Amino acid sequence: MTLSRFSDNHKRKFDDNGVVDILHRMKRHEVDADHTSPSQQPFNPWRSDENSAQNRSSSPEESCSSSSSSSSTTESSTRSESTRLQLFVRMMSGGKTMVIHAEKNDTVLELLARTSLKTKIPVMEQRVIYKGKQLEDQHSLSYYSIEQDSSLHLVGRMRSTAHPVACQVVDDIMYIVSRMHRGGGENNLPPLPRGMSINEKVSSFFSMIPVENDENSNEDYIHSTENYLKIFTSSSVPAALVMLYSSSLETNRSCGESSIMLFLNSCLSLPDNQQSCCFPVVLEFCRLLRRVSLHNKLYGSCRNTLGSLLETVQELVDKAGTTFTSLHYRLLTVGEENFLCFSELANLMDQQLVDDNLGPSSYDVQKFSSFWRPLRYAIDFQLSSLIPIALPLRSTVLEAEVGRVWQIFGRLLNTMNICMLKIESKLGGRGVANTETMALKWGQYLNILKIVSSMSELYQGGKEQVVSLINSRKVPFCALILKFVKRGDDHAWISEYKEATTFECRRHLAMMLFPDGKEDYEEMHEMLIDRSNLLAESFEYISKASPGGLHGGLFMEFKNEEATGPGVLREWFYLVCQELFSPKGSLFLRSADDCRRFSPNPASKVDPLHLDYFKFTGRVIALALMHNVQVGALFDRVFYLQLAEQTISLEDIKDTDRIMYNSCKQILEMDPVFFDSNAGLGLTFVLETEELGKRDTIELKKDGKSTAVSSENREEYVKLLISKRFTTSVSELVKKFSEGFFDILSVPVQSFFRHLHLEDFDGMLRGGENQISVDDWRAHTEYNGFKETDRQIDWFWKILRKMTEEERRSILFFWTSSKFIPVEGFRGLSSKLYIYRIHEPNDRLPTSQTCFYRLCFPKYPTLGLMEQRLRFIAQDHVSSSFGKW
CATH class of the missing domain: 1.20.58 (Methane Monooxygenase Hydroxylase; Chain G, domain 1)
Incomplete structure (x- = not known):
């Protein structure tokens, strides 16, 4: 719209070239100021067309000297501060008020040139009104006696606004x-x-x-x-x-x-x-x-x-x-301001890390990460083809930022090394066993290392530096994990440094992915199971439950039996897994080389519910892990790799199918001339299978039956053979198992396995591989009603030493409802074990309270009678019962 304008009673004294020259000088001043460092710029918050910093004057009303290029520094420094004006310029339309800085000896036209930079309105279309009077272009501001903080009015042709x-x-x-x-x-x-x-x-x-x-x-x-x-x-x-x-x-x-x-x-x-x-x-x-x-x-x-x-x-x-x-575009355009904030917070992190009294606060570290992520995103987006970056980076976008990030990375890495040394010194010789001495101020160290690790990925040699630091500081690194990694934390990055961690660390990281089981009995999933129909009834209870309902915990009871509680639940897990992985069943195949290991059975489809049972098995295994119960069944390497979504190589099938492994190995290692002269041993790209007595031939690729194997394509043949035999044939079974596992885990299954080695998973499912140590057992047992020096206690341990490994495990099962102990031995149990004296007739059989790890027996008069009673309960059919109503 067009505003009312004062009559133009005079001709402008400057021609168009003069106006353009003023605008050009003003614009040049703006560019020069933008390249001045903040520490060199006087504070002038009103100027959007020049960078400035605070003038250390006693009053904010005092004017500040202008920052300009070096050529104008002498001139500006000689100006009297009293000639500097701060003016409020109000537009008569649109309701906008600007703040403009000028010198008293500036002309009105120069003032209009300044306003034009902000309004984008041509100078020729602007008029300035002061105290009701239109100002003439050629006169200075002092000519009209314009003082500090005066209000001026700007009139002219302006665009309309949609939001008046x-x-x-x-x-x-x-x-x-x-x-x-x-x-x-x-x-x-x-x-x-x-x-x-x-x-x-x-x-x-x-x-x-x-x-x-x-x-x-x-x-x-x-x-x-x-x-x-x-x-x-x-x-x-x-x-x-x-x-x-x-x-x-x-x-x-x-x-x-x-x-x-x-x-x-x-x-x-x-x-x-x-x-x-x-x-x-x-x-x-x-x-x-x-x-x-x-x-x-x-x-x-x-x-x-x-x-x-x-x-x-x-x-x-x-x-x-x-x-x-x-939104992607906005992240990319945050620009230099984002980097400045990131740099400031990096300095803050460095200061807080070296402070012996205070560590970095979680809030500051979170904001440090907030600025790093978009900066990393911008670098990845614009320099993706150059990553990992070799420094120095010349004539490239973000050149300065990339160099500065490298400096911040190096400084933080060195500081973290000093911090880890302090932790190592504090832990002393006991290492991770001494984590109770860990100070809370170290709680954010892992989060800072996470950012440092992310920064290292941008540069050639950066990741190797982080690996070197962590490998040289394994003890404090593991201590930080065990002490400070909590459920819900984003700790996936630690898997990149898995080799620097212990089994306890890796297990802890994996277990933190499970939901925290609630102790509220009203939210627990209740089951009443008949031992005679254990698998079918368990399948109904678990399969029909919602994943959320299983997260709350399980309340288990056997029909017509007295006991309830954690001990009963542990026994249920063990018995269900015995059924699921039984050689009599059709779901899993036992490994020929290790009878403890199992893999999915391609022929399980004989059972119309086999897919549902694989999903059920996935839920049961995940629940057993969540409740820290060792069930005894182990997975073979191929099955483990499938769950972890990793590629299966020839070496991986060695313990699963030794015959195929040896055949493939021979094919690959055979002399090429001999192999081709024998027409590839008559092999073609097919796989012969046999299921339930029915033989079948499957092509490994299109026209596989007519494609001969030669020395040139034999590697392809072996890869296709392994894929078809161990991946394609059971992919649906693995998928269903993973779905059931995911129902309990609630994060991608591969996230769980990313933290573990196969041996770690073995330890979580079965416990320690060694035979039970009676000495370790005794060291973690306490007494009530007996003293350790009583002859009955001495007899008890002598009898255990005489028993076979299986008998000892049966006694342990009767005592705790578990035949297996954690990898770290009896100290890994959730509680000490207890032997209680009961005041019953001296010929009574022992009893147990498995929930509390209590074994109870009377004061037997002879060693023979005690041994007879203990060997009786060491029988499987006795140790697996809680008594009838």
């Missing part, structure tokens, strides 16, 4: 700020009308921003939010509020701080998709507040708000995946 009410609210904010600044504080001015406080105006402004609804698409309300916030920034409100905050008057300072915090919190209150629109304004606040002071609390809050916005947008980008959206 928002413009008016912003104009009101600028008016209030100007009023407080000129009046020396709100207490010295007449009261404003109700609703005219800055905080009320900020709240009103955000209330106008449309929120998501069914009528508008995501892009509609995001675009609308952007338009509203552009009004806020184009009117210099951020600079005005920062100026208020930097005032020497406490009332002004408090008001500025409150208003800025209200704005930042309002940004975080917007819906997630709209929060990304706040980036430009929050970035502007960061730039301005950084010039006040890097260590300013309000600046820290502003930086943290930016970090929170980045977290939200990063989560949305992660959900969007590879589809490039406007």
